[in-house]
Amino acid sequence: MANPGKKPAVGAPVARRAMLGMLAAGAAGIAAAPHLQRGWEGFLGAASQTDPTGLTGLLPNPGGFRYYSVVGSVPRRNETTYELKIDGLVDRPMSFTLADLRAMPQTRIVHDVLCTDGWRVDDTPFEGVKLADLLDAAGVGRQTRAVRFTCFDGAYSESLTLEQARRSDVLIALKMQDKPITHEHGGPVRLYVAPMYFYKSAKWLSGISVTGEVVPGYWEERGYAIDGWLDGEDRTHGDAAA
Amino acid sequence: MVHRTTGWLMLLCLVTAACLYLGPLAQLVGRRYLLATVHEWSGILLPLPFLVGLMSPSFRADLRRLNRFADYDRQWLRAARQRLTSPEARPAGKFNAGQKLYAGWIAGAVLVMLCTGLLMWNMGLLPAVSRTSAIFVHDCVAWAVTIVVIAHVRKALADPAARQGMRTGTVPHSWVQRHHARWLEEEPAAGAAAREAD
Numbered sequence: 251m252a253n254p255g256k257k258p259a260v261g262a263p264v265a266r267r268a269m270l271g272m273l274a275a276g277a278a279g280i281a282a283a284p285h286l287q288r289g290w291e292g293f294l295g296a297a298s299q300t301d302p303t304g305l306t307g308l309l310p311n312p313g314g315f316r317y318y319s320v321v322g323s324v325p326r327r328n329e330t331t332y333e334l335k336i337d338g339l340v341d342r343p344m345s346f347t348l349a350d351l352r353a354m355p356q357t358r359i360v361h362d363v364l365c366t367d368g369w370r371v372d373d374t375p376f377e378g379v380k381l382a383d384l385l386d387a388a389g390v391g392r393q394t395r396a397v398r399f400t401c402f403d404g405a406y407s408e409s410l411t412l413e414q415a416r417r418s419d420v421l422i423a424l425k426m427q428d429k430p431i432t433h434e435h436g437g438p439v440r441l442y443v444a445p446m447y448f449y450k451s452a453k454w455l456s457g458i459s460v461t462g463e464v465v466p467g468y469w470e471e472r473g474y475a476i477d478g479w480l481d482g483e484d485r486t487h488g489d490a491a492a
Numbered sequence: 493m494v495h496r497t498t499g500w501l502m503l504l505c506l507v508t509a510a511c512l513y514l515g516p517l518a519q520l521v522g523r524r525y526l527l528a529t530v531h532e533w534s535g536i537l538l539p540l541p542f543l544v545g546l547m548s549p550s551f552r553a554d555l556r557r558l559n560r561f562a563d564y565d566r567q568w569l570r571a572a573r574q575r576l577t578s579p580e581a582r583p584a585g586k587f588n589a590g591q592k593l594y595a596g597w598i599a600g601a602v603l604v605m606l607c608t609g610l611l612m613w614n615m616g617l618l619p620a621v622s623r624t625s626a627i628f629v630h631d632c633v634a635w636a637v638t639i640v641v642i643a644h645v646r647k648a649l650a651d652p653a654a655r656q657g658m659r660t661g662t663v664p665h666s667w668v669q670r671h672h673a674r675w676l677e678e679e680p681a682a683g684a685a686a687r688e689a690d
Contacts, residue, residue: 260560260562261560261561261562261563261565262560262561263559263560263561264559264560264561264565264592264593264596265558265559265560265561265592265593265595265596265599266559266596267596268593268595268596268597268600269596269597269599269600269603270600271597271600272596272597272599272600272601272603272604273600273603273604275600275604276600276601276603276604276607276608276629276633279604279628279629279632279633280608280621280625280626280629283622283624283625283626283628283629284622284624284625286628287624287625287628290628316513316515316518317515317518317519318518318524319518319519319522319523319524320522320523320524320525321522321523322521322522322523323522324522366623367627368623368624368627368628368631434519468525472525
């Protein structure tokens, strides 16, 4: 700059163009995302069938489940150590082992799983005991409005109104995709609330407590909707598959 | 300072993103709420060092150098396309054409990540955009940023003199003559400083 003789390079503002170009690409991406995504899911669905490396699972929207946990490590529970307690405003506080739950009438639901983070798994079978049956077994008092769920990871919790909890598509699930639920997927027992986003379907379920009012769950205290109903488009798709 | 803080924030963003997004890492680390919070804030703070840097005249001068493309920058790009690696084939000022393009692109990409990230965080901002769309763009651009930043860091690892420049603020004169000769022609004052440091 202290150089009047030779001018410093003043050329086209290419870096600025690169930045604006990227911004435009981003905006175009947002606009085209619904179309791109459909094509992408189709392509990945086909590619993952023939992909022995599993690399397709890393790409955006790979399909399949993703692992979410709010704690560092989750203890494992099995046949002998698992126990589901029902307490709170019930006539008979009860506790169920895995064998007890298996001995009850089982219901199978096939429904889409949708996460608020944009991933989904279509037509997933869940099988287990209707929550309504467990509530009936314990006997629910008249002054009650809601059900609170706690988990043996030590942190997660969820909630439903009593009316929601009595729906026939709300399960205490023992099987997913026709296999016992693995630890990674919240096994041996998880909640499955078919008509709502998947954060409502608490993993590693260990306690059901009937309460007078709704007690917001883990993510609900952190800004998530207390009623996690699927949104318009997601709901129609979900019901069509059910 | 600007480069260093931006670099650390970017690394924080990428590491927390990996722990949130990649299954095996998520199973290892868990603690989703903590990681999400760190990720959101490191992302939001990412443009801050740049904005603070704008107060410094020397930082603004560097931005001007990065922005403007000279004829020799086009020659540099042609050489890069033809895989010519000799310094004579790749003339450069203080920043070479690759660094200029990188700077522009990453600035745009960070803004796209910031906008889509904010949309994921608070859908009230732009009700017309579905959360799924924002997530899709955020995921795709995230992979592009990851690949490009890895390439960026590899370039730095391959060039000890450039790293010395970033660490200490001075570079060997001989290195400038060889790799950034046009800088000396355009700004002899910078050349004199470099000679002292040699």
